[in-house]
Amino acid sequence: MGGFDNVWVEITCPECGQVSRKTLGWLKRHHRVECLSGHVTELDTSAFQEELSVAERDYRRLERDFQDL
Numbered sequence: 001m002g003g004f005d006n007v008w009v010e011i012t013c014p015e016c017g018q019v020s021r022k023t024l025g026w027l028k029r030h031h032r033v034e035c036l037s038g039h040v041t042e043l044d045t046s047a048f049q050e051e052l053s054v055a056e057r058d059y060r061r062l063e064r065d066f067q068d069l
């Protein structure tokens, strides 16, 4: 939790190329994105979660480094 959930990511619709902006916190809860034309993109949650946990770990380390300053 914390600031990382508020990071914005862009998901491009594979059908029409529309870009949806979502926060990581939102994506963690929903796992699917609907573009303005109604196409639903299912996110590969296993790969996504793995990537997310790595990114989150990096972020935590960064946060800790900042606190040490």
Ligand SMILES: [Zn+2]
Pocket: 013, 014, 015, 016, 017, 018, 035, 036, 037, 038, 039
């Ligand atoms: Zn679309």
